[in-house]
Amino acid sequence: MQRFRWVLTAAVMTCTTTLAAAPAATDSTPATKASHPDIGIDLKGIDHAVKPGDNFFDYANGVWVKNTQIPPDRSSTGTFFEVYQLAEKQTSQLIRSLAQSHAPAGSNERKIADYYAAYMNEANIEKLGLAPLKPAFEPIDAIKTRDDLARVLGSQMRADVDPINATNFHTENLFGLFVTQGLEDATHNMAYLLQGGIAMPSRDYYLSQDKDMVEARAKYQTYVASLLKLAGTPDAEAQARTIIALETKIAQAQESLVDSQDVHKANNVWNIGDFAQKAPGLNWDAYFKAANLDNQKQIDVWQPSAITGIAKLVGNEPLETWKLLLRYHALDDAAPLLPKPYADLHFDFYGTTLQGTPKQQDRWKRAVTNTNTDLGDAVGQLYVKHYFPPSSKAKVEELVKNIVAAFDERLDTLAWMTPATRAKAKEKIATLRVSVGYPDTWRDYSTLQIRADDPLGNHERAVALEYKHQLAKLGQPVDKGEWWMTPQTVNAVNLPLQNALNFPAAILQPPLFDPNADAAANYGSIGAIIGHEISHSFDNTGADFDALGRMENWWTPEDAAHFQAATQKLVKQYDQYEALPGLHVNGQQTLGENIADVSGLTAAYAAYHKSLGGKPAPVIDGLTGDQRFFLAFGQAWRSKIRDAALRQRLATDVHAPAQFRALTVRNIDGWYKAFDVKPGEKLYLAPDDRVKIW
Incomplete structure (x- = not known):
């Protein structure tokens, strides 16, 4: 579901449209005939050599x-x-005009202008290098125990608010959070835990034997190694193999898209104290505390076999392997906002290899898209x-x-x-x-x-x-008027x-x-x-x-x-x-x-x-x-x-x-x-x- x-x-x-000749009327023709300057149909785009049937x-x-x-x-x-x-075009005109304005500090207009300006300042991004990733790398490097790992994983929890395909929630973080009313209680909001942990678009990219998927996996190995090399990682090829092997195990634990759509399979309300027994391997107390969910009595587990399987991997896979995966995910996720070689490498794989798109969008378009995403309302x-x-x-x-x-x-x-x-x-x-x-009502960005x-x-x-x-x-009470898009x-x-x-x-x-x-x-x-x-x-x-x-x-x-x-x-x-x-x-x-x-x-x-x-x-x-x-x-x-x-x-x-x-x-x-x-x-x-x- x-x-x-x-x-x-x-x-x-x-x-892109071209406008163009109409087919002859074949249904019963009404008496009235007219010529209309704007009928909302591209007449020139019709191919009369093809039968409609x-x-x-x-x-x-x-x-x-x-x-x-x-x-x-x-x-x-x-x-x-x-x-x-x-x-x-409309939003870019708004955003770019604000970039030239003198909106007061703290206003939404100033935040929009500064966000766009920061994205467009490529010289500053080159100067910063990998320094902006230091806050992400330090806690990963400091992991010494499984409890440390649980805390870092919990601190990375993010919300599922993607307006594209909510069933197939995709995140490189171990799990994702979705918040809305309970499946059986329409008056109260509930936390839903969702499978995650992989960087490619879905589990099929890791598991399918289709020749194109197999080829994509080979190119993914090249991409991961190249990204790590660019960041100065020693033994990048071996690390890439280790990282992808763990992602593949995570993909094997995940549930399929068809199963994830079935609401009856998603109605799994677990008491927060039962996670240790139902999904052993992860210190759930430490995880939920770091994710600020430790005050919840119950959580709906959307894909229970995936949560159990991934938690088992947290307990069984070497600590060092998890640290490699987390460092790579932090680097991969940030790549579009890092210096040009990182952004280009990221696009080459996710844009060209996986989507077939030969050319990256102009930077101003990417800046508009990201401003729209992060300051949507x-x-x-x-x-x-x-x-x-x-x-x-x-x-x-x-x-x-x-x-x-x-x-x-x-x-x-x-x-x-x-x-x-x-x-x-x-x-x-x-x-x-x-x-x-x-x-x-609108979001508050103050x-x-x-x-x-x-x-x-x-x-x-x-x-x-x-x-x-x-x-x-x-x-809180459920807001029936909540919007999930801008x-x-x-x-x-x-x-x-x-x-x-x-x-x-x-x-x-x-x-x-x-x-x-x-x-x-x-x-x-x-x-x-x-x-x-x-x-x-x-x-x-x-x-x-x-x-x-x-x-x-x-x-x-x-x-x-x-x-x-x-x-x-x-x-x-x-x-x-x-x-x-x-x-x-x-x-x-x-x-x-x-x-x-x-x-x-x-x-x-x-x-x-x-x-x-x-x-x-x-x-x-x-x-x-x-x-x-x-x-x-x-x-x-x-x-x-x-x-x-x-x-x-x-x-x-x-x-x-x-x-x-x-x-x-x-x-x-x-x-x-x-x-x-x-x-x-x-x-x-x-x-x-x-x-x-x-």
């Missing part, structure tokens, strides 16, 4: 795919990156003032209202749903909290020290402040434990949402995304959480059986998609997101038709309303991705690759009529084989 349900995959990827992604995007190159500093490009680029407050007018917020809220209403109405028409389940679903949708644009000459220290202090913020929630983030999220949705301001921009564009395009693009997030409250994860966010399955056995049968059809459907030669999408791993795509598109389609008020949609530029709706959906998932990045995505992401998400349309009856899709065409599904859930 995911604590968060994101609409996107890892780094919101990229897109053979490959709808290629039909909607084929010309764009042929004419578009992935930027050299990106691993992919596409519609979401077009929106990301716009948000990046401070930048966000400025962002919404400049770029998210109340009129846009009102229009999106109206769109959300219509799609929620469509979902609610569909509950009344589902023949398979029993009255008991329908009543619970109605209760849940009635209490669903949808937040648009930005949070009601205690955060930011210096214009200390880039690594600034980052570490910001991370520590976030950890302190998460710790402060323990023992307004300038291009993403959207469903929060099962809060029964809430967040739609940040940055994703609510063209081409995903344009307040001046045709309704069909807005419903087909951002509307389907909104529907996607709403549906997570009612999917295989949502079924496990009631209206208050408590872990309580509210489906009758009959309804659960129907849902299981329907979703297994979807698993098989996605298992058939070949992303790379011999490498298929994992339908089970991506199931929750695929369900949300089908359900979200279904709800958005119903809401679009309801928005017409019983009137026929006009034909615009030769396209019917339904054609514009589905084309907008297909073009929302427009994407090109490098093979290495795609391989990583398949191993670590719960979302299917974008080109297959566009094929969701084959489960919607209206798509067949809109494009006259016939039996024998590659995407054609017989009516009984189309997955219908909501």
Whole structure:
């Protein structure tokens, strides 16, 4: 189970658009015809040589795919990156203008300016060398006993607030902390302990026998040795082998991504005094005291076999091996903020080798990204003032209202749903909290020290402040309105434990949402995304959480059986998609997101038709309303991705690759009529084989 349900995959990827000729209308043509200057569809990007029923992604995007190159500093490009680029440009203008200002000391504006300036001052970074790592190295070097090791490991505990893929929480620290309400107690926040301890993106990179993964491991050995040599480490090659051997053992102890998604496997509340017995090998008293968690009576252990297995390694592996690992992790984690040779080496492995990205981003872009990450709400407050007018917020809220209403109405028409389940679903949708644009309250950075000459220290202090913020929630009432993203983030999220949705301001921009564009395009693009997030409250994860966010399955056995049968059809459907030669999408791993795509598109389609008020949609530029709706959906998932990045995505992401998400349309009856899709065409599904859930 995911604590968060994101609409996107890892780094919101990229897109450059070319605009371009429409297909002939094939559904019943309404009487009204029009020419519209802004229909929200890239007409020139359509490939008319492809039948919509053979490959709808290629039909909607084929010309764009042929004419578009992935930027050299990106691993992919596409519609979401077009929106990301716009948000990046907007935030960079804000941040860079502050860098030239004379904001008062202690203000958020001054902190933003100084953080950015410190990141951009490469001469100072070169001058500092490895000196900023001294505070990290000293306690590691001072480790003499297992108790010392436990204290150092505990002091490195950090919070899981990554807005990319919360299920597959990745940290080089031994464990990670997540804080939100208890799975069974909706009134109190609880600490969740998560597996960690490895530097590569997932356990598969250490364990898979796929030839590309094997090759990545060989290059990782080279990278680790090179990084250690650069830092003046004696016998770097041997140390690298020792470090990777320990990371591999940690990876073997970790649970898989599929198992980590299962909320029932995550509901493991341990009394803090029981850790020594359940996970021997680590001095838990020393660990929790150093992590400031010793005042907790209970902790939920998300991946219990991983926690037990990793703790055993702490007790069994040589102390010196752990010290080597910790020094390397400190160096690897800090490398982007160290002198250029370290940053370049880090990018060469994580960017070029693992993602296939040939060129590192310009430093100012990296500076903007990091400022956004570490001072997110401070930048966000400025962002919404400049770029998210109340009129846009009102229009999106109206769109959300219509799609929620469509979902609610569909509950009344589902023949398979029993009255008991329908009543619970109605209760849940009635209490669903949808937040648009930005949070009601903002983070307080008044205690955060930011210096214009200390880039690594600034980052570490910001991370520590976030950890302190998460710790402060323990023992406090649950904030149902808490946001887990900043307004300038291009993403959207469903929060099962809060029964809430967040739609940040940055994703609510063209081409995903344009307040001046045709309704069909807005419903087909951002509307389907909104529907996607709403549906997570009612999917295989949502079924496990009631209206208050408590872990309580509210489906009758009959309804659960129907849902299981329907979703297994979807698993098989996605298992058939070949992303790379011999490498298929994992339908089970991506199931929750695929369900949300089908359900979200279904709800958005119903809401679009309801928005017409019983009137026929006009034909615009030769396209019917339904054609514009589905084309907008297909073009929302427009994407090109490098093979290495795609391989990583398949191993670590719960979302299917974008080109297959566009094929969701084959489960919607209206798509067949809109494009006259016939039996024998590659995407054609017989009516009984189309997955219908909501």
